[in-house]
Amino acid sequence: MCRWMWFAPLLWGLTAAAAEIYVAKDGDDGAAGTLKRPFATLVRARDEARKWNTKGPVTVYVRAGVYDLPETLKLEAQDSRVTWRPYRNEKVTLTAAQTVTGFTPWKAGILKAQAGALHSRQLFYRGRRQHLARYPNYDPQNPYAGGWAYADGKPVPMYQEIPGETRNSFTYKPEDARPWAHPQDGEVFVFPRYNWWNNIVRIQSIDREKRLITLAGNCSYPIRPGDRYYVRGLLEELDAPGEWHWDSRSGTLYFWPPDGAKNPAVQLPRFRNIIEIGKGATEITIRGFTLEYFDGSAIQLTGAVRCLIAGNTIRNGGDYTGSAVAVNEGRDNLVSGNDIYEVGSHAISISGGDRITLTPANNVADNNYIHHTGVYYKQGVGISLRGCGNRASHNRIHHTPRFAIQFSGNNLVIEYNHLHHMNLETADTGAVYTGGRDWLGSRGTLLRYNYMHDSLGFGFENGRWVTPHYSWGIYLDDNTGGVDVIGNIVVRAYRGLIHLHNGRDNLIENNIFVDGKLQQAEFNGWTDQHRYWKTHLPTMIAGYNSVKDQPAWKNMRNMHIAPEQAVLPGGLIMSGNVFQRNIVYYTQESSRLFGSRNLSLEHNRWDYNLYWGGGHSLRIARGGNLGEWDFQTWQGAGQDLHSLVADPLFADAAKDDYRLKPNSPAFKLGFKPIPVEKIGPYPHEYRASWPIAAP
Incomplete structure (x- = not known):
């Protein structure tokens, strides 16, 4: 129940007695719109609902069949408080198609x-x-x-x-x-x-x-x-x-x-969007349909408030641009329980909120099942999460050409998602990705209790295409700062399980990292002579100046440091990162513990971690002329002084069961159990299918 409390006003509102309007394939727009005398078109039902929704909620019931709409169904402020759904779970398909x-x-x-x-x-x-x-x-x-x-x-x-x-x-x-x-x-x-x-x-x-x-x-x-x-x-x-x-x-x-x-x-699709919900529209529900054969979005919300997109099957649509479900701005909208697959670009995109004042939009993508995105656009992701104060939770996402989730914004929450078999067609990528070239991104964001595995990557090596290749699990790119990565399980990625690329002020805590191929984690910084730093510094200064006097931003971690003040003695930049109480486990002798470059050990901290390399020596690549260190040298430099090297005692690592046995040494270091039973989709009346049957 707690998952839905934020949306309670809408849910309770829909329990009131509602006017009912009916649409059927054999209906007549000149009829009364009743169960026995239904309308023939959704547009006629929409226009009729406008006569009733000022008096109370309205439900439009659509009878079984395939409805090839002649044009986009546009819903505006005057269409608020209307629920659209099939009658008694009949199979209803809405398309933008023409049949030849x-x-x-x-x-x-x-x-x-x-x-x-x-x-x-x-x-x-x-x-x-x-x-x-x-x-x-x-x-x-x-x-x-x-x-x-x-x-x-x-x-x-x-x-x-x-x-x-x-x-x-x-x-x-x-x-x-x-x-x-x-x-x-x-x-x-x-x-x-x-x-x-x-x-x-x-x-x-x-x-x-x-x-x-x-x-x-x-x-x-x-x-x-x-x-x-x-x-x-x-x-x-x-x-x-x-x-x-x-x-x-x-x-x-x-x-x-x-x-x-x-x-x-x-x-063949004949127009881009099947349904558009416009600015000022409030408490509109689209629930239980199949939507397909469109060129843009199945459902697009722009500036809408407290709308619900739930239990739909959305497939076979979208070209290079657009998202199957697009929530553009607005607030308190919920996209939940949908099955989305075989789409041209993104499955779900979420934005909204005010970055300057850190006012949240509270738009949410929850409990969706997403796979096979990016048919045309190979950066087409499962969920694109942007803006301020939005959330992606309890989703399952797999078979994407690049990231499963891409985020950019502030105070975002990404939690309880199951992400796997992503990055099938691209390189230099991750299961979850963000970049921070404006100094502000993605500060205040929380990545918590996600399970991500098999971040593959795809690239050209020695004259042939290979996979896995050049991919990470969690990828905090290009100066990303102020992100909390807590309680995640990240398993099998080629380049490493997490990468901080010149990151600053990030907290990496209580995670389980398993079997990175080249290394388990990578910490690569820039110097003040790096072309990226020089190129992006004006943008970072402008970003910082746009919010530095805002009261909400004064509570952000280390935001008292301006970009031009961030360069450390010796020209290094990467600072303020903490890597603590994590479990790092790998079995290949050829793998390293960490890779690093241009990294100040005085201004970043590792401690209270549990490491296990299968009994092999733990090696850290330091980059440049620093060569490769063993773990004793690493500790001699002041890092991981309270950490342990020991088997974490997983329940059954061979079967990807990373729960800890009661006598795990991780608990002595303050590690807290990860609630694996809550990760991924869950049964709910909004789910389009249950149990989920993965292809």
């Missing part, structure tokens, strides 16, 4: 139909997203490393700057020359320079003599030799089952059904 039929044979197994004007780059058949015709073809046997072409040229180091680089052209290899009649119809799907995320950019021209593709817009970074890409949207590349193409000149839709069907019915 009437296919005739074209050639081979390819069919064609007249479709007129289309505005989407997505096509669905029998509930599955199909591939826009592409070169090279998608490889289902090797979905991440297969199906790519590579920019030509001599590879250069990723982090080496090259003067004169452009972000809108690249050279292709001779074997990738293609006889496209209309290359301007095509788009390049590419990971430029860093393997962080991708861009999708239309082709402007091709110089076949120079083998040069010029794009109609810029990518995030220059496209360098060896960067992977494919080209999509050209008729000549429709050569495999499951591919499709739309000819904008003739309005003809071409499709090769994967099952050989002769007269298929396919769905």
Whole structure:
């Protein structure tokens, strides 16, 4: 019950006697909107509800069936206090789709139909997203490393700057020359320079003599030799089952059904958002629907208050931008119990609150089950948490191309989440990620009681794509400060289980870190000569000055130190971090305890920790000319003076059971048990499915 107390006004409000309005597939908008004489459309029901919701709450019941909406259902302030839900748990699907039929044979197994004007780059058949015709073809046997072409040229180091680089052209290899009649119809799907995320950019021209593709817009970074890409949207590349193409000149839709069907019915989104809830809307509930076939968001809230999005199944929608559920600003909104999967970008995005005054928005994503995000945008996360005073809790998230949760803001709470098998397509990444280049982020944030494991990472090493690669569990990047990381269990990540990248004032306490491959934790600082420090210092000063006189900010840890005052003697910067009462456990002799660089041991502290390296020597990489230290040297420098080296006595580490036996030496150091039984989703009337059946 305590999980829902913040939302009690809405929940209690809905228990009052409510007017009832009904919609059915065989209804009539000229009818009365009753159970026996229902309306036919949601818009008619909305307009009728406006006559009643000033007198009390209203419930719109939708009868079973698939409703292909002709346009976005827009709900405003005048639509407040209305609950939308299926009648008696009947199966109701809302879509933004148009259905195309009437296919005739074209050639081979390819069919064609007249479709007129289309505005989407997505096509669905029998509930599955199909591939826009592409070169090279998608490889289902090797979905991440297969199906790519590579920019030509001599590879250069990723982090080496090259003067004169452009972000809108690249050279292709001779074997990738293609006889496209209309290359301007095509788009390049590419990971430029860093393997962080991708861009999708239309082709402007091709110089076949120079083998040069010029794009109609810029990518995030220059496209360098060896960067992977494919080209999509050209008729000549429709050569495999499951591919499709739309000819904008003739309005003809071409499709090769994967099952050989002769007269298929396919769905294409015709507008971006299925439902929009606007500014001033209050206490609107969207509950229990299936929403699919959309290009932007299934449900988008902007400036709404005390709205509930619960128990929905949201799938098969979203392109490069947008979130399946987007909560933009507003306050006291709850996104709970939804199943969200196969979406183009983010599953849930949350923002809101005032950073200057630290006024919380209290927007919450709780008890959702999320998987297979980022179909098009490879930084598409499970939950994007921003703003001030918002929360992500009790969610299960897996199979994401990059982070499971990305956060940026202040006084955020990320707790009781189960995150696993993330970072499947990118590198330099983490299960949970934030950056702090403005000095303020993400101060006041709490990461507590999360279980995250198998943060994989994906990258190119020695001429081949490999996983795991270059990933962490918890990644506090680029000067992140003032974050509390307490009571988390982090298991199996390639580069390390936590990374503080020039972080300051972070508290890492009472966590369990298990089996990082290269090292267990990484603490890499900058100097005042580092290009990132020089580049971002003006932004950090501006951020600090924007809040330094605000009363709420005076209670933030070490906010009396301005950025220009943060440089330590010798030019080091990273300071104020505390790593205490943690359990660090690993078994590979080749693994290190810590990696570090540009780290002042006088201004950061490690103590009361329990370490176990399987009986092997504990090694700490110090970077630069400091080499590698053993644990005795580390203690001789004043760190971990009260820590122990001993087996923590897990219940069953081989089965990922990291509860502690009663005689664990960790308890002597003040370690407190982690409430593992509370982590992840839980049964509740809002859950779209229970038990959760992972694919």
